[in-house]
Amino acid sequence: MxxxxxxxxxxxxxxxxxxxxxxxxxxxxxxxxxxxxxxxxxxxxxxxxxxxxxxxxxxxxxxxxxxxxxxxxxxxxxxxxxxxxxxxxxxxxxxxxxxxxxxxxxxxxxxxxxxxxxxxxxxxxxxxxxxxxxxxxxxxxxxxxxxxxxxxxxxxxxxxxxxxxxxxxxxxxxxxxxxxxxxxxxxxxxxxxxxxxxxxxxxxxxxxxxxxxxxxxxxxxxxxxxxxxxxxxxFVGESNFLEGYITERTNHKITVELRRGINVQSMNQDHKKGEKVVVAIRPEVLSITQGEKSGLNSIFGNIEGFRFEGTNIRYEIRLENDDLVVVVRPALMAEWLSVGEKVTVAFPVEKSFVFSYPELGLRTELALE
Ligand SMILES: Nc1ncnc2c1ncn2[C@@H]1O[C@H](COP(=O)(O)OP(=O)(O)O)[C@@H](O)[C@H]1O
Ligand SMILES: [Mg+2]
The missing domain is CATH 3.40.50.300 (P-loop containing nucleotide triphosphate hydrolases)
Structure with a gap:
């Protein structure tokens, strides 16, 4: 034993x-x-x-x-x-x-x-x-x-x-x-x-x-x-990381202001108003639609990269605030969009993680060694 x-x-x-x-x-x-x-x-x-x-x-x-x-x-x-x-x-x-x-x-x-x-x-x-x-x-x-x-x-x-x-x-x-x-x-x-x-x-x-x-x-x-x-x-799975500040919080939700004043909401995970945070979101929970459609937790962007990986399509999208996110969609379920197309990326509120901004910076925290 x-x-x-x-x-x-x-x-x-x-x-x-x-x-x-x-x-x-x-x-x-x-x-x-x-x-x-x-x-x-x-x-x-x-x-x-x-x-x-x-x-x-x-x-x-x-x-x-x-x-x-x-x-x-x-x-x-x-x-x-x-x-x-x-x-x-x-x-x-x-x-x-x-x-x-x-x-x-x-x-x-x-x-x-x-x-x-x-x-x-x-x-x-x-x-x-x-x-x-x-x-x-x-x-x-x-x-x-x-x-x-x-x-x-x-x-x-x-x-x-x-x-x-x-x-x-x-x-x-x-x-x-x-x-x-x-x-x-x-x-x-x-x-x-x-x-x-x-x-x-x-x-x-x-x-x-x-x-x-x-x-x-x-x-x-x-x-x-x-x-x-x-x-x-x-390291376990994959995530996109977006830096921002908490501008509002209620019992259930927080609003994070990302770079250049873009707001997203997330679940409240005990962060203080004004705190600098990192929102982590997995590429497979982001969805994209063609064209610019405004709405809560929707951010416009441009397709900058496209890769067909066999089972999935992997898009790299430059958001309107200049952040870059990766979106992964099952190939058979996805619209096949091309580089240069304007899209809207939807962030599901309940599926993001919010971390306090690391003391040594995001890059150091993610580094492998
Ligand atoms: N016998 C050794 N002498 C000197 N440095 C060592 C020795 N064994 C491991 N190290 C060092 O200790 C660290 C951890 O090594 P190791 O346990 O082999 O890592 P991992 O198995 O995760 O790759 C590394 O920096 C490695 O170079
Ligand atoms: Mg080893």
């Missing part, structure tokens, strides 16, 4: 010059599939390595099943670890790779073999037991790595960008296979990725990391529907 808990965990490198993990708290529940999501360099791998015991924290504690493991070496933590690059033994065939753990642990021959068979059946590679890693595709090698990580019987599985080196199609397939495996075997999994689509598809909960800190933890839906941080609104 592996529950994992990190309290105030911090790690620096290079004599404190590089802050890799900056005092994080995180609890992973038994049998939960949790993903650490964040841009490259934000501290995901370091966090995972501290859970595995491959790295020791400078500060804070790591608990597995309420037992403090912060000082314990990896072999005493009983975790399975899958790396981005298939860390298989190249000179061993699939069978020897998968049964390596049990044999090193000195398990009986019979038990090792049973586990080996079970794991290879689970990852659907039983018929390739004699193959060497070099004879397998990337997807197959990662499935072997998974089987090997699980063959020691560990109930805690750590996966560091396990799909990162694979082709797009296989990556999506294997995602669901890993999740199924974790759920069938009732494991606890901590998965590291910078790919938000992967995180959304695979996780029970996601912890969004940036610059060594955890910004928000929640289910994929929670993060998408209720981002608590500007960075999250942009």
């Amino acid at each position: 592996p529950e994992v808990k990190l309290t105030n965990v911090a790690k620096t490198f290079d004599k404190g010059r590089i802050i890799a993990v900056d005092h994080i708290d995180l609890s992973i529940r038994d049998r939960e599939y949790l993903t650490l999501l964040g841009p490259s360099g934000c501290g995901k791998t370091t966090t995972l390595r501290m859970i595995a015991g491959l790295e020791l924290p400078d500060e804070g504690e790591v608990y597995i099943d309420e037992k403090r493991v912060s000082g314990l070496p990896p072999e005493e933590r009983d975790v399975g670890y899958v790396f981005q690059e298939y860390a298989l033994f190249p000179h061993m065939d699939v069978w020897d790779n998968v049964t390596y753990g049990p044999r090193v642990k000195g398990w009986e021959e019979e038990k090792s073999e049973r586990i080996g068979r079970e794991m290879l059946e689970l990852v659907r590679l039983f018929e390739r037991t004699d193959a060497f890693p070099s004879e397998l595709s990337g997807g197959m090698r990662q499935r072997v790595a998974l089987a090997r990580a699980l063959s020691s019987g560990s109930k805690l599985l750590l996966l560091d960008e396990p799909l990162g080196a694979l082709d797009a199609k296989i990556r999506t397939e294997l995602r669901y296979e890993i999740r199924r495996l974790v759920k069938d075997l009732q494991l606890t999994a901590i998965h590291v990725t910078h790919d938000q689509a992967e995180a959304m598809a695979i996780s029970d909960r996601i912890a969004v990391m940036r610059k060594g800190k955890i910004l928000q933890v929640g289910t994929p839906q929670e993060l998408y529907l209720n981002p608590q941080h500007i960075f999250v609104a942009n």
